[in-house]
Amino acid sequence: MFMPKGALVIISAPSGTGKSTICRRLLRRHKDLCYSVSATTRAPRPAEKNGRHYHFLGEDEFKRRVRRHEFLEWALVHGNYYGTPRRFIESALAEGRWVLLPIDVQGAAAVRRRLPDAVLVFLLPPSWRVLKERLAGRREAPKTAAARLANARGELVSAKRFDYIVVNDDLKLAVEQIEAILTAEGLRTVRRDLTILKRLED
Ligand code: ADP
Numbered sequence: 001m002f003m004p005k006g007a008l009v010i011i012s013a014p015s016g017t018g019k020s021t022i023c024r025r026l027l028r029r030h031k032d033l034c035y036s037v038s039a040t041t042r043a044p045r046p047a048e049k050n051g052r053h054y055h056f057l058g059e060d061e062f063k064r065r066v067r068r069h070e071f072l073e074w075a076l077v078h079g080n081y082y083g084t085p086r087r088f089i090e091s092a093l094a095e096g097r098w099v100l101l102p103i104d105v106q107g108a109a110a111v112r113r114r115l116p117d118a119v120l121v122f123l124l125p126p127s128w129r130v131l132k133e134r135l136a137g138r139r140e141a142p143k144t145a146a147a148r149l150a151n152a153r154g155e156l157v158s159a160k161r162f163d164y165i166v167v168n169d170d171l172k173l174a175v176e177q178i179e180a181i182l183t184a185e186g187l188r189t190v191r192r193d194l195t196i197l198k199r200l201e202d
C-alpha cells in the first residue's frame with residue numbers, strides 16, 4: 001500500500017469491540033506501521049506478554065512515570081491505570097512513521113488535544129448482543145464484563161467527534177475500511193512530498 005509521510009492513527013472503541021484484533025491484523029499486513037504499547041497496572045491476561053501487549057507496571061512505578069510526565073495521557077479505566085508513553089510516539093512521528101494507537105474513548109480525546117493532527121477512528125460493534133458475546137468470549141469475571149458494557153453506552157456519545165466511524169462486524173471488511181482511511185490520509189496535501197509539483201513545473 002502507498003504510504004507517504006506518517007501520522008498517528010488512534011483506534012478507539014468500547015472495550016471488547018475489537019481494537020486489539022484489528023490492530024494486530026493491520027500490523028501483520030503493513031510492516032511500515034508501528035504500534036504504541038501502553039502501560040497499565042492491570043494484571044496480564046493469560047496470553048498477554050509484557051512489552052508486547054502492554055508494559056505491565058505496579059501502581060507505584062506507574063505513578064512515578066506520571067510525575068515525570070512520561071505519558072502523553074493517562075486514565076483510570078475500570079479500576080486500573082493506563083497510560084500512553086510519550087517518547088515512543090513523538091520520536092516515531094518525528095521519523096515520519098505511521099503509528100497505531102488503540103485506546104479508550106477518553107484517552108483518544110486527550111491525545112487529540114495534545115496532537116491535533118492525529119487521525120481518530122471510532123470502531124462500533126454491530127450490536128449490543130455481539131459486544132456482550134465478545135466480552136464473554138474473553139472469559140473475564142462477569143462483574144468486569146458488566147462494568148465494561150455499562151461504560152460502553154456512555155462512550156458511544158463521543159463517536160460523532162471522531163473523524164471516521166467503522167463498524168467491526170466482518171473483520172476483513174473493517175480492516176479493509178481502515179486501510180482505505182490510511183490510504184486517503186496519506187494522500188492529504190499536508191502529508192505529500194510537494195516536490196511532485198516542482199517536477200511537473202519543468
Ligand atoms: P478490544 O481490544 O477492543 O477490547 P479485542 O480485540 O480484544 O477487543 O476483541 C474482543 C473479542 O472479540 C476477541 O475475542 C476477538 O477475537 C473478538 N473479535 C474482534 N473482532 C471480531 C469480529 N469482527 N468478529 C468476531 N469476533 C471478533
Ligand code: 5GP
Pocket residue numbers: 013014015016019038039042073074075077082083084085102103104105106107108
Ligand atoms: P483492556 O484492559 O481491555 O486491554 O483495556 C481496557 C481499556 O483501556 C480499553 O478501552 C483500552 O482501549 C484502554 N486503554 C488501553 N491503553 C490505554 C492508554 O494508554 N490510555 C488510555 N486512556 N486507555 C487505554
